[in-house]
Amino acid sequence: MKGAPSASLQIAGIGLCILLVTALHLATPLDRITLHEIYQRLYYIPVLASAVLFGLRGGLGAALFASLAYIPHIAIHWQHSNPSYALNQYAEIVLFNIVGVVTGVLGDRSRRARARAERTAAELQKAYADLRQTFEQLLQADRLTSLGELSAAVVHEVRNPLGSIKGAVEIMEDGLPADSPRREFADIAKREVDRLDGLVGEFLRFARPPKPAVAPAHVNEIVRSVSTLIDQRAASQSVSVEMSLASDLPLVTVDAEQIKQVLLNLVINALQAMPKGGRVVLRTLCDEKGAVVIEVEDEGGGVDPAIATRIFDPFFTTKEKGVGLGLSIAYKIVLQHGGSLTVKNSERGAAFRLTLPQL
Numbered sequence: 001m002k003g004a005p006s007a008s009l010q011i012a013g014i015g016l017c018i019l020l021v022t023a024l025h026l027a028t029p030l031d032r033i034t035l036h037e038i039y040q041r042l043y044y045i046p047v048l049a050s051a052v053l054f055g056l057r058g059g060l061g062a063a064l065f066a067s068l069a070y071i072p073h074i075a076i077h078w079q080h081s082n083p084s085y086a087l088n089q090y091a092e093i094v095l096f097n098i099v100g101v102v103t104g105v106l107g108d109r110s111r112r113a114r115a116r117a118e119r120t121a122a123e124l125q126k127a128y129a130d131l132r133q134t135f136e137q138l139l140q141a142d143r144l145t146s147l148g149e150l151s152a153a154v155v156h157e158v159r160n161p162l163g164s165i166k167g168a169v170e171i172m173e174d175g176l177p178a179d180s181p182r183r184e185f186a187d188i189a190k191r192e193v194d195r196l197d198g199l200v201g202e203f204l205r206f207a208r209p210p211k212p213a214v215a216p217a218h219v220n221e222i223v224r225s226v227s228t229l230i231d232q233r234a235a236s237q238s239v240s241v242e243m244s245l246a247s248d249l250p251l252v253t254v255d256a257e258q259i260k261q262v263l264l265n266l267v268i269n270a271l272q273a274m275p276k277g278g279r280v281v282l283r284t285l286c287d288e289k290g291a292v293v294i295e296v297e298d299e300g301g302g303v304d305p306a307i308a309t310r311i312f313d314p315f316f317t318t319k320e321k322g323v324g325l326g327l328s329i330a331y332k333i334v335l336q337h338g339g340s341l342t343v344k345n346s347e348r349g350a351a352f353r354l355t356l357p358q359l
Helices: 007-027 033-042 044-078 083-174 182-207 219-236 256-272 326-336
Strands: 215-217 239-244 252-254 278-286 292-297 340-345 350-356
Touching: 007 033, 007 044, 033 044, 033 083, 044 083, 083 182, 215 219, 215 256, 219 239, 219 256, 219 278, 219 292, 252 256, 256 278, 256 292, 256 326, 256 350, 326 340
Parallel strands: 239 278
Antiparallel strands: 215 252, 278 292, 292 350, 340 350
16 A cells, blocks of 8 residues: 655645646636636645645645745736726635645644644553553562462472481381391482482472562673573583673662573573574663563574463473472562563564663
């Protein structure tokens, strides 16, 4: 679909219409009064069009141009042969300008009203999007809180029996000869108890994350630290870690270790999404509201839109051996810092966006 013609083409078209009407006047015999009266009304069409398109300046400009184009015809052909008709034409010229001014003023008001309506619609749309995002964050936070309380109760009920089971297995192991094949079963039982204890620990970290020990921090230093920690693992997978860090970022009040934990979780997820190599980009910037943003972008194919809304839910995972708490814990940590954590698909993968309020 073709766009609207440019302003210069519109102005040229209006001027051409006025000249065409003048040419009709000059080409028509003077005794064809009816045709001349029709032609003089035709001047209103480009005047009105210019007023609607360009407001007061357009309407007045077109009216003046029509006046200048029409006056020579009146002065040369009607002034001497029909003075009363010439006077009527001069009055018509005055009317051209009045119509141009009035219509131009109305056009300006209409455009201003339309611009206000468009701004209001854009603001309402943005407010709706912000409200929807806030609602989703509150809903997610409510789910995290409820599941956190449940997890705390489960941890309390499970951890003590695990300790008793491990102690009982160790006592049984002490009563077995050193060369007894049953010791292998005791070792298996102890390893499984340790694995369950580690899993319970994950539940506990989710249920009761430590309160952030906040202090002013430079986000770029946190990002560089995460890059250093992950470099060796990334290199072993043929993944390059690139940084694009803004140089004028303000300080943020955060628990640097907890934010580092969040970023490590995001980067590890990115590495797991690229088993055959690729690129991870760590990016920092300030958004339009002045908040500090950290982005982690990978080339792992992105997040399936069908699960994008559940990716931060506790115990939701697409990994065979995953528990599904890593992103939930990261999300909860970010909420405790008054920030937000979102995900969207980029051209070649997923892009996680961590937003933190500045100091």
